[in-house]
Structure formats: structure tokens, C-alpha cells
Amino acid sequence: MIHPSAIIDPSAVIADDVKIGPFTVIGAGVEIGPGCEIASHVVINGPTRIGNNNRIFQFASVGEEPQDKKYHGEDTLLEIGDNNLIRESVTINRGTVQGGGLTRIGNNNWIMAYVHIAHDCLVGNDNIFANNASLAGHVLIDDYVILGGFTLVSQFNYLGSYSFSAMGSVISRNIPPYVLVSGHMAKPVGVNVEGLRRHQYSDKQIRNIRQAYKLIYRSGLKLEEAQQSLMKIEQESDELESLKDFLNKQEGGIIR
Numbered sequence: 001m002i003h004p005s006a007i008i009d010p011s012a013v014i015a016d017d018v019k020i021g022p023f024t025v026i027g028a029g030v031e032i033g034p035g036c037e038i039a040s041h042v043v044i045n046g047p048t049r050i051g052n053n054n055r056i057f058q059f060a061s062v063g064e065e066p067q068d069k070k071y072h073g074e075d076t077l078l079e080i081g082d083n084n085l086i087r088e089s090v091t092i093n094r095g096t097v098q099g100g101g102l103t104r105i106g107n108n109n110w111i112m113a114y115v116h117i118a119h120d121c122l123v124g125n126d127n128i129f130a131n132n133a134s135l136a137g138h139v140l141i142d143d144y145v146i147l148g149g150f151t152l153v154s155q156f157n158y159l160g161s162y163s164f165s166a167m168g169s170v171i172s173r174n175i176p177p178y179v180l181v182s183g184h185m186a187k188p189v190g191v192n193v194e195g196l197r198r199h200q201y202s203d204k205q206i207r208n209i210r211q212a213y214k215l216i217y218r219s220g221l222k223l224e225e226a227q228q229s230l231m232k233i234e235q236e237s238d239e240l241e242s243l244k245d246f247l248n249k250q251e252g253g254i255i256r
Contacts, residue, residue, distance in 0.1 A: 066119030
């Protein structure tokens with residue numbers, strides 16, 4: 001059902017069962033898949049592609065131009081996957097040509113009120129961003145990441161899967177998988193054990209991760225030395241392989 005007061009550009013492609021509330025504006029180049037619910041007073045501009053079964057609450061601004069002085073009207077893109085919850089007054093900007101032209105949100109993300117996701121961010125699946133968390137441009141986030149309320153992530157940072165930030169954290173470096181951070185500026189304070197247990201990690205897997213954490217943060221080794229030590233750990237486990245991959249891919253250094 002589309003409310004009669006909603007303004008829909010003729011070029012927008014909207015599945016038949018999409019619900020759109022009063023005074024919402026859907027611009028040119030927008031595609032919205034089946035099962036979506038768009039509340040009142042939402043603005044969605046394109047080019048933006050929204051998948052299936054997403055809920056977008058009132059006063060959200062989705063697919064607006066990037067807040068970047070290098071942007072000069074190019075047709076960059078925002079892609080949103082399936083089953084995302086986007087709460088009140090969230091802002092998500094399209095990409096820039098210089099950053100690859102794409103902002104992407106994956107599936108099953110819980111994005112709470114007043115969150116800002118800037119241009120060229122690439123967000124994975126099953127993440128939770130609490131109220132007023134903000135991502136600057138070009139941030140990369142893997143899966144199952146939790147950002148506490150009012151967390152700020154500066155540009156070009158990379159947050160690994162199952163990492164966790166406490167409320168009010170200011171993140172200026174990459175965060176490896178499984179690491180819990182807190183503070184301004186944020187510092188590592190341990191392993192996200194509770195999150196791992198909630199996702200059925202075994203006691204043995206958690207012990208492996210804690211051993212790796214101690215190598216990186218408690219052994220006094222430089223990062224390169226800690227990486228070499230990690231390579232020598234005999235356990236062939238997916239959780240350690242993902243940590244090793246992250247450390248090899250990240251650029252600019254990890255939070256220390």
C-alpha cells in the first residue's frame with residue numbers, strides 16, 4: 001500500500017507489496033524489493049537499490065549525495081541487501097567516484113536511530129549499530145560487529161568480525177576480529193567473549209582466540225613479530241585463520 005500523499009518518481013521501480021507511508025519521497029533511480037516497509041517522512045534518492053524485507057522508519061534519509069567536496073553529481077550508488085532494520089533519522093549516503101562509487105549495506109543489520117553511514121562504506125551482515133553511532137567515509141565493517149551508542153569511526157578504518165565497541169568509543173585505527181575496545185581514543189580491553197558464546201563458539205575456540213589476543217596485545221611483541229608467532233600456532237582453526245587474514249589485509253595499523 002502506498003499512501004496517496006507519498007511522492008514517487010515515475011522511474012522508481014517498486015515491488016507490488018511494498019508499503020510506503022505518508023509524505024515519503026522516493027526519487028529517480030530507486031529500486032525497492034518485495035516485502036519492504038517504508039514509514040512516513042522518509043526520503044530515498046537514487047541511484048539506490050534496496051533488497052527484500054527491509055524496514056525503514058520515519059525521517060530516515062537514504063541514498064542522498066555524499067558529504068564530500070570531491071562529489072560533483074556523478075551517478076554513484078547505494079546498495080542495501082535484505083532484512084535490514086533502519087530506524088528513525090538514520091542517514092546513509094551514496095558513494096563517490098574516488099572511493100569506488102558504492103556504499104553497500106549487507107543483510108540482517110540492525111541500524112538504530114540517528115546512525116550515520118557515510119560515502120563508500122562497505123558494511124557486511126548481522127551487525128548492530130546502536131543509537132548515534134557514526135561511520136566516516138570509506139569504513140569497512142565485516143560481520144557480527146556491534147558498535148555501542150555514540151561510537152565514532154574515522155575514515156578508512158576496517159573493523160573485523162565480532163569486534164565490539166563500548167558506548168562513546170572513538171575509533172581511529174583498524175580493529176581485529178573478536179576484539180573489544182573502549183574509550184576516547186579507543187583502546188583494546190579484551191576479547192568479545194560474550195558475543196562469541198552467543199554465536200556458539202566453543203570453549204576451545206575461545207581459548208584459541210584469547211591466546212592470539214595475548215600474542216598481539218600482551219606479549220610485548222611488535223605487530224609483525226606477533227603475526228609471525230600466530231603463523232606458528234599449530235591449531236588449524238577457522239577463527240585463527242580469519243584473524244591472520246585480517247592482519248594481512250589491513251592497512252594503516254591496528255588499534256593498540
